[in-house]
Amino acid sequence: MGDDYASYQDYSSSEASDEIASNVQPPESILKTLVDEFNRRAFNDMPSRLIYIPEMRIIERSQLFSILRPDKITLADIDAVPCPPYLTRSTEEWRAERVHDVVEELTKYAIFSHRWLPAGEPTFQDMTRDGKPIGLGYEKLMKFCEAAGTYGCVLAWSDTCCINKESSAELDEAIRSMFKWYRAAYICIAYLADSESVRDFTHDAWFTRGWTLQELLAPRRIKFYGKGWKPLGDGLARDTGASVLDERIMSAISRVTNIPEEELSGFEAGTDMVHMKMTWAANRQTTRQEDRAYSLLGIFDVSMAVAYGEGRKAWDRLMELLVRECHEWEVFAGAAAFCEVLAPAPDRYLAVTPAAAAVIRRDRYLEPWQRPGDRFFKLTKRGLKVRLLVVEVKQTRDCPEQCGWKSLHYCPIHVTCSTGSPGKGGSVFSPISLDANTADAGAIVYQQYGDYDEWGLGITNYLSVDDGHGGLEAGKGYVFVLLGRKELSGGKISNWKKIYTGKVFAAHCEKDLQKPLTTVWLESSWNSFSTAAR
Numbered sequence: 001m002g003d004d005y006a007s008y009q010d011y012s013s014s015e016a017s018d019e020i021a022s023n024v025q026p027p028e029s030i031l032k033t034l035v036d037e038f039n040r041r042a043f044n045d046m047p048s049r050l051i052y053i054p055e056m057r058i059i060e061r062s063q064l065f066s067i068l069r070p071d072k073i074t075l076a077d078i079d080a081v082p083c084p085p086y087l088t089r090s091t092e093e094w095r096a097e098r099v100h101d102v103v104e105e106l107t108k109y110a111i112f113s114h115r116w117l118p119a120g121e122p123t124f125q126d127m128t129r130d131g132k133p134i135g136l137g138y139e140k141l142m143k144f145c146e147a148a149g150t151y152g153c154v155l156a157w158s159d160t161c162c163i164n165k166e167s168s169a170e171l172d173e174a175i176r177s178m179f180k181w182y183r184a185a186y187i188c189i190a191y192l193a194d195s196e197s198v199r200d201f202t203h204d205a206w207f208t209r210g211w212t213l214q215e216l217l218a219p220r221r222i223k224f225y226g227k228g229w230k231p232l233g234d235g236l237a238r239d240t241g242a243s244v245l246d247e248r249i250m251s252a253i254s255r256v257t258n259i260p261e262e263e264l265s266g267f268e269a270g271t272d273m274v275h276m277k278m279t280w281a282a283n284r285q286t287t288r289q290e291d292r293a294y295s296l297l298g299i300f301d302v303s304m305a306v307a308y309g310e311g312r313k314a315w316d317r318l319m320e321l322l323v324r325e326c327h328e329w330e331v332f333a334g335a336a337a338f339c340e341v342l343a344p345a346p347d348r349y350l351a352v353t354p355a356a357a358a359v360i361r362r363d364r365y366l367e368p369w370q371r372p373g374d375r376f377f378k379l380t381k382r383g384l385k386v387r388l389l390v391v392e393v394k395q396t397r398d399c400p401e402q403c404g405w406k407s408l409h410y411c412p413i414h415v416t417c418s419t420g421s422p423g424k425g426g427s428v429f430s431p432i433s434l435d436a437n438t439a440d441a442g443a444i445v446y447q448q449y450g451d452y453d454e455w456g457l458g459i460t461n462y463l464s465v466d467d468g469h470g471g472l473e474a475g476k477g478y479v480f481v482l483l484g485r486k487e488l489s490g491g492k493i494s495n496w497k498k499i500y501t502g503k504v505f506a507a508h509c510e511k512d513l514q515k516p517l518t519t520v521w522l523e524s525s526w527n528s529f530s531t532a533a534r
Helices: 014-019 028-044 061-068 075-079 092-097 099-106 124-128 136-149 168-184 198-203 212-217 247-257 261-266 274-281 313-325 346-350 354-364 443-450
Strands: 049-052 057-060 109-113 155-157 187-191 221-226 230-237 378-380 383-395 416-418 454-459 469-472 477-485 505-508 513-516 518-522
Touching: 028 061, 028 092, 028 099, 049 061, 057 061, 057 124, 075 092, 075 099, 092 099, 109 136, 109 168, 109 212, 136 155, 136 187, 168 212, 187 212, 198 247, 212 261, 230 247, 247 261, 274 346, 274 354, 313 378, 354 477, 354 505, 383 469, 383 477
Parallel strands: 109 155, 109 187, 187 221
Antiparallel strands: 049 057, 049 155, 221 230, 378 383, 383 416, 383 454, 383 518, 454 477, 469 513, 477 505
16 A cells, blocks of 8 residues: 555465455455544545645545545555554454554645745645646645655645635634644655755744744654755654654754754644743744734644734734643743733743743653642633732842932832841842843833832742642742732732733742742733732
């Protein structure tokens, strides 16, 4: 059924060999299972439209059965699948187990990853009208299909022509399913038009585009071609046993993308490690603003409706999804813009101090039961509801950097926080300098600091002691949210509010501490002060 299967060592059983015949069909029970598996894969795992390479025409998945004819598969096709030593290939048990592999081989397709040309890419309409398309875009498509054919694929998919973009429903399905389609492909052909060798990866625009991130991480196998369709290395294969990973290629990609090699070789989508995944997307660009969010749906394994024209709202909806699905504190480890609670773009996850970055790396690979902080935070109409370990701090009124800020007000650029003892024994944290907190908003930020009478550090990654208490350990660093509150009339005080900081900061703990957790609604700084009993 393919070069991979044909190359497998022939088994020595003469009885089994005699039974195999190219025109003998499997028993009806196995044939029915095979057809059912074919239909399941065609309608659930594969793209809605594909290129049928022998005729260079677009087909729908409903046509796959009549073209590939799974009902005509023979015993020879099934028995050609590699057999583990504990089974005999002629047994019913073996043949039933191999149905999935046989169907996957029959339906294997190549998928394309590339940068679009400024103009001239063949569209669905171009490929379905009379006469073949012409131009550089179609030439590139033909080269892709030729490369796909060398891997035994008669089916291929390209985002330029296999989506009818005039249908909003079809476009919606394609965007939400794209990660799955790249993962289900037999091989991904990646065309790096700016590269003649691995040394050129640093300057290749393929590594700067938003959509190519999932096209790099999703495929089980990926083969790179450079300028003039020159093969670049041996490619990458993830958990397939198909080939040895090309260490030179993987090392070069890791340096360019900052993606660890272990993630390049075995990436799994999900809402874990949000901070790290956001940093991978931070320096990538998309033509449409909405695609900054849509291109990450597969990376995080979440789904939401596609609505081009919504602009920034697409990102807000993605962040709401992540807060709902994620159970790790690092989803908050992105510097929010002034008057916002969550990071407004992936590049804000790069705005972390070295100390905070070290804390994030430390906590990243903990087992689920070991992960610190509140795991049940949620967005409400009142704000982001989260339990924090709040340690009150004092801010130095005189600027330690002598930048000219008047002593009547707190300097919003060079803020130094210090903690007194909540009982006895000295400070909880070493003095914290927020001198990376750039005051781009000028007088607005200045006014923000003048609005508060008390400050606190809302520790996000505290250790859970019991249901209502959290703990800190001496010698460790902890990421915090800077909080402020205001004294009100009648002896009352406002709720804690999140104060804008230009970066994510961490504090070094000087002594062990356990104290009750505080439920905080992180609200926009523009919201009016609400009251709480002191």
